[in-house]
Amino acid sequence: MSHDTEMMSRALALASQAAAAGEVPVGAVVCDGETGEIIGEGRNGPIGASDPTAHAEIVAIREAAGRTGNYRLTGATLYVTLEPCAMCAGAISFARIGRVVFAADDPKGGGVAHGPRFFEQPTCHWRPVVEQLPDRADEAARLLREFFTTRR
Helix, strand or coil: CCHHHHHHHHHHHHHHHHHHCCCCCCEEEEECCCCCCEEEEEECCHHHHCCCCCCHHHHHHHHHHHHHCCCCCECCEEEEEECCCHHHHHHHHHHCECEEEEEECCCCCCCCCCCCCHHHCCCCCCCCEEEECHHHHHHHHHHHHHHHHHHC
16 A cells, blocks of 8 residues: 555544544645654544634644644645645645645635635745545545535
8 A cells, every 4th residue: 555545544534533523524644754654633623623724634734833843844745535725725835735635626615626726826835746646536525425415
């Protein structure tokens, strides 16, 4: 199993935890660029935290920055189960994360491959490499579909 697949599996497990807690099932993992070690992880938690910024990516970035003692995570890789929104793309840019790997597209709320395409804007000061891991996209999308089906 490749490192990317392994890290996305961890992010998917975190997404499942979010769903079990009644949150939108999105999970994220930040890995050190040199060692590949997990330095931060998070799952969606805006409802439980009463915090609209408690997206999985933000939670994972905060943990990674705290663990490293540096707000700049240059060279780190962020794995996330759903395409980041514009707010999370902004945080990724400010943290100077080197690479973003996501599973499922988010045509409605995404800010990287859809919507505002944050990293393509001329005012964006830091642009990570962005890749999609299509072999895990179906699993991530299924978690989201199941979650919202039970909510309706």
